[in-house]
Amino acid sequence: MSELITKSALELAAGLKAGEFSSVEVTQAHLDRIHATEADFGSFITVTDDLALETATAVDAKRSTGANVHALAGVPVALKDLVVTEGVATTAASKMLENWVPPYESTVHNKVKAAGLPVLGKTNLDEFAMGSTTEHSAFGTTRNPWNLEHVPGGSSGGAAAALAGFQVPLSVGTDTGGSVRQPAAFTGTVGVKPTYGSISRFGIIAMASSLDQVGPMGRNVADAAALHELLAGHDPLDSTSLPDPVAGFVSAAQTSDLRGKKLGVIKQLRGEGYQDGVRDAFTAALDVAAAAGAEIVEVDCPSISYALDAYYLIMPSEVSSNLARYDGMRYGLRMEPESGPVTAETVMAATRAAGFGDEVKRRIILGTYALSAGYYDAYYGSAQKIRTLVQNDFAKAFESCDVLVSPTAPTTALKFGAEAASDPMALYLGDVATIPANLAGIPGLSLPAGLADGLPVGFQILAPAREDVKMYEVAGPLEAALEASGTRVLDTLAEGLTTK
């Protein structure tokens, strides 16, 4: 196995800059790895060898002329198949878009292209980003590289598995209720949900517009921060895009330390009822942080208890509206009814019946109900009020600490079969710690904090809105302290890989 695939993105960037290897070599090494492991992992829906090598060749050529290139130029990346890529199939893991090749470009892909990152392919996800196991994909499930009998999490399961499986050093996911942080936790990688509006959503297939956010992922904090820096920035094509200048996330992660940092443990999320190993790993990580000079305080966020309920009204409401456009009239799947008259209504019904999976249908029905006349105030209206309470709770909590911390998920990666996908309600509960950040629009990050029963445990850091820097200022040194204390999660996996 090529040593190139175990390097971090920033190591690759440095090596490319120093001329130690070429982007074509790096890209080819990762493509080889993908083709050798895809049968096991199933991380990708589409692998774009030719496009990736074309970009790599172009970047190598440009670099050889001495021209200025982006710091990450030549470092491969994978995009969740919810990110629109002009000319490359974009499916949202749904039969509805099985053969859809977008005629336009997303801002995310535009930025990636402009910076010269070879795109290795489009990663698997739960259909339209709905699910937390990546079993709800129309194109097969993704498996957790740590243990193929376990799920990689979701919905950015493909993006996370591709990182943990050393198929790619950088990955772009999306996070609506934890879909970047939870799979990062399950795969021992780093997943970031930036402040809402930090990264343009133009060309990100919408699930729930007010909650969706593009999530940079990497195998360490600085890599994720570098990808975040690349993707962030104001986009006039997205009305919710923030006008803020892009801060130095990488340097925040690399140069800060934990002394004097106040970490607020969210009382409601400190681990009661969580899997023992998860709670133990979280507590151990807090000890490491304290030893490195952080101050640990407990903070109360009472409305967080209702966040899950509010989320499961707001999210499906927006889903029901956003997914209405898949009606067989303009693009994607079009089905005619098996019998009876062919009308606009029957074509829509047949198309949607055939094109959407169960989880998507479940949420559309839920949302349609929650928005319907007579129920709006009781459901959607109340949920919006809770959303405001959660925002207020966070604002108050941040008065007494720099960041808030919790385990990312109550469990480690579930096992396929009995544990996963059988009980939607139980799976919804798995998002309890990640959802509040989406409701409040604040940034959150999951980094690996050791193992429980041989599977990674995620440690979540939340920061105030538009202060993503604060999150990196804790995540960077905490990661370093954990590694120094011997908690080198991905190394464990990498060692496993070399003997395979």
Place this chain on the structure above:
Amino acid sequence: MKYEDAIKKYDPVIGIEVHVELGTVTKMFDAAPNTFGGGPNTNITPTSLGLPGSLPVVNEKGVEYAIKIGLALGCEIAETCRFARKNYFYPDVPKDFQTSQSDEPIASEGEVEVELEDGTMFTIPVERAHMEEDAGKNTHIGGATGRIHGADHSLVDYNRAGVPLVEIVTHPITGTGDRAAEVASTYVRTLRDIFRALDVSEARMEQGNVRADVNVSLRESPDAPLGTRTETKNVNSFRSIERAVRYEIARQATRLEAGETIVQETRHFHEGTGETSSGRPKSDADDYRYFPEPDLVPLVPSRDWVEELRATLPELPAQKRRRLAGVWGFSDLEMRDVVNAGLLEAIDDTVTAGAQPPAARKWWTGEVARLANQNDQHPTELVTPAQVAALIGLINDGKLNDKLAKDVLTAVADGEGEPAEVMSARGLEIVEDTGALEAAVEEAIAANPDVVEKIKGGKMQAIGALMGPIMKATRGQADAGKAKDLILAKING
């Protein structure tokens, strides 16, 4: 039951929703061109098609135009408002929801003064003016009626999808009595004139720039609760609005008389017959599942901006009419004729170009209107205010008389050139040769001794009988005043 009888028996209540397409360069939420015509599906972007991943961005010019309309209607402009999604399925709605405003319109509670043809003023209470996007256009192929029923397939053109609209909704309009139909059409005409004055829309009814949905209900008396209403959709000419209201009032009265109930529904208006027919049932419980559009941030028009727009509002048609009536000294009747003929602007411009208001009015509403009428054109399509002013100037200078001026005008309308050029080229100038005039006068006197006697007897108006032969002899180029002086001099001389 006939309209005339229906209106005696029942009290009509009407409500009108007017949609106006704004004349912005691009669409309401994306950069696709906002232009009429073009091949099907050519003025589109991923956003106007609602492609997966596409997002809307508000067109600030559209907001500006909406605020101007709100201000012109005397509305309050919201300090903060939002767009909402109106969710419904239809193939011409690309996202299967329409971006609109529901409980937070940009403008609310205003009123519009309308002046009926006989000068009666009527105040229309405006509930709101809100922004939304237009849908695309379906063409149903294969059926007899062109409607979806019976068609074997439909074509969809999204060129219009996303075009900015402002929808102006009235409160129920009561107290119109037998003038309901006239009030309805005059109101829409008044709005049309306002849109044009604001320069926010070409407001061409025939291109669908302005469309009206007309609600009609009947009740036994003004004290009775509102009756069940019908909504006749997309009526797009003033005459059709009037006919649709008349038809609905007569139809509903007939049903009520027969002891039947009115079904709350949308109805289609048929241009050919002037009748309406049943569309789809519509209830108050139509469930559009409105919720705030999460892809757009709230709209917060700054007070400074609103005041700036208020300060730059042009003079509106009603104000202008009142002001000019005073300045020009026209009677109410004269002013109404001018307005009803759509000649206010033309006369204003003619006066600005140097003509006296009475002369400008006389020429525009007289000879120009007559010529235009022959050609089925609007007077302003025939000649320009500058040309009419020049013509009047030539009359004032004694170079043309009315008869000659009419000939010059006809030639100008035919594109022969400016009035002075036409006059010279055709030799239509008043004859200054007094010898020729004297000869013509003497000839006329000699040939009409009976008329001369009458004039001698003090019947001065009999002079007119001599003018005909004199004009004939001079090929119309005699100066009527001079001729008159000469006649009197010779008879009394």
